[in-house]
Amino acid sequence: MYFYFNMTSKWAKNSAISATLLVTAVVAAVVVLVTPSGGGDSDKGRPQHARPRDGVDLAARIDDFTQGTIRRSAFHPPTALDRRTIADGVGLYLDGRHKDAARLLAEVDFGVSTFTDTATGRRFAEIADRAPESARGWGRVYIDLSRPAATWSVQVPHPVADADSEKLGVGAWRATPGGVMVLAGANRRAGEGDAADVAHRRDTVFHAVCAELVAHRLPGIQLHGYADSTEPDYDVIVSTGKGDHGRAWGEGLAAALKREGFDVCRVWVRRCSLEGRTNVQGRAAAAAELPFLHVEFSRTVRSSPRRTADAVTAIREAARYSAQSAGATRAERSAR
Numbered sequence: 001m002y003f004y005f006n007m008t009s010k011w012a013k014n015s016a017i018s019a020t021l022l023v024t025a026v027v028a029a030v031v032v033l034v035t036p037s038g039g040g041d042s043d044k045g046r047p048q049h050a051r052p053r054d055g056v057d058l059a060a061r062i063d064d065f066t067q068g069t070i071r072r073s074a075f076h077p078p079t080a081l082d083r084r085t086i087a088d089g090v091g092l093y094l095d096g097r098h099k100d101a102a103r104l105l106a107e108v109d110f111g112v113s114t115f116t117d118t119a120t121g122r123r124f125a126e127i128a129d130r131a132p133e134s135a136r137g138w139g140r141v142y143i144d145l146s147r148p149a150a151t152w153s154v155q156v157p158h159p160v161a162d163a164d165s166e167k168l169g170v171g172a173w174r175a176t177p178g179g180v181m182v183l184a185g186a187n188r189r190a191g192e193g194d195a196a197d198v199a200h201r202r203d204t205v206f207h208a209v210c211a212e213l214v215a216h217r218l219p220g221i222q223l224h225g226y227a228d229s230t231e232p233d234y235d236v237i238v239s240t241g242k243g244d245h246g247r248a249w250g251e252g253l254a255a256a257l258k259r260e261g262f263d264v265c266r267v268w269v270r271r272c273s274l275e276g277r278t279n280v281q282g283r284a285a286a287a288a289e290l291p292f293l294h295v296e297f298s299r300t301v302r303s304s305p306r307r308t309a310d311a312v313t314a315i316r317e318a319a320r321y322s323a324q325s326a327g328a329t330r331a332e333r334s335a336r
Contacts, residue, residue: 055229058142062183063182065133065140066159066166068296071203071225073192075137082108083208090141091212094150094180106130114145118250120174122146128184130179137186137196138205144179151178152322153213153279155222157199157206160187160224164302169223171312177321180218182209199224199279209283219246219291219322221315222281224274226296231265231273236254236311237296239267239275241282246291250320256314262301291322 027053078086085108092101096196102112104201111130116123128139143300160198166183173181184206188197213220222241231237238254240246247268253265265272276294278284285292301307 007129019130043055044255049218055118057119058115058174059119059167062093062166062170065183069134070137070159070186072192073134073186075196075197076135077191077203078136078138078205078208080203083203083205086110086127086138086205087208088210090143090192090209093125093127093143094212094216116240117174122177133185137184137190139185140183140211142173142181142183144173144177147178147186149178150180150213150218152318152319153180153182153210153218153220155182155206155210155220157184157222157281158188158197158224159184160238161189162223162302163299164308165223165225165297166307168297168302168311168315169273171308172221172223173316175312175316182206182212182213199281202280207284211284214284214288214290217288217290219249219294220285221249221293222276222279222324224276224294224296225302226274226298228298228300231296231298232266233263234272235262235307237265237267237272237274239277239294239296241276241292241294242285243282243286243289243292244268245286245289246293246322248292249291249318249321252296253314253318256317257311259317260310261313262311262314293306 008110035042041081085104088100089105089110092098092104092124098112105111105127106199109130110127113126113128114123115126119298123145125143125145126320127143129138135285143333153167154172156166159166169181170184173179184196184198186196188194188199190196194200196204198204210220236257238250238257241249250268254266276296279294282294296309307312
């Protein structure tokens, strides 16, 4: 009788242990299923590397980057090797050598992520710092993958300082397929002196990438902003920068802007403030005889979603002139 009772107790004890283990396993499985990957210590300054089919709202992503990272970012001047490595990586990616680009970019702790923009349905690549982005402030590059090759670029050198200029950049990039968007990663006042003022410095990642785009013969439009009091009679200032190879594009853009109800100052017609003659990306394009536009928008335009959308419409309508300008330049070069 004692033996029977003892065996029964052992059986009950073992059953209880088994049940406990089973419940523990089930709870653990549920925790695995509902806990987000990546943990709870994510750094807002670190880009989220996603699978190729992940859908994101590019405008929201860049707004988060601007407000959460650029606004508070430091600026660490890159070395010549850093600049060359990132620019070469972008060039390789544009050439379709994606794996080679990723390997090269990894040497300076940059990486490539691919997404689908939920607003347009177009796939794009994001080239960005894999380390916390607020430490170096080197910015990002976005490449539209919906076309066999890139055909133009939009450049945003002064996010935060030129408030909401990045919204114009995203809108322009979305409106015209085949674009490359170069976005600075720090406030122009973040560095020592003017170290982070990428529109006027050649020793930045931003300029190195834009120079690579020039080498790939991509016309560029650079977007800026000014206080209303700087040019109170105008909403937009359109310039071809140092050169005049973007004249047809500039005329087309000015006309499209006027159709949208903007008052436009055309630098080649009259003197305007903020003509962009000293802009180093414009100088690089001029030296290569490549179309380039330097476009300034008033604060009133940039602060209005409706007027921003109108400006994007004009940029889209004028996009064909960038190709015409580039074609005319190629014809002139061939005739020499």
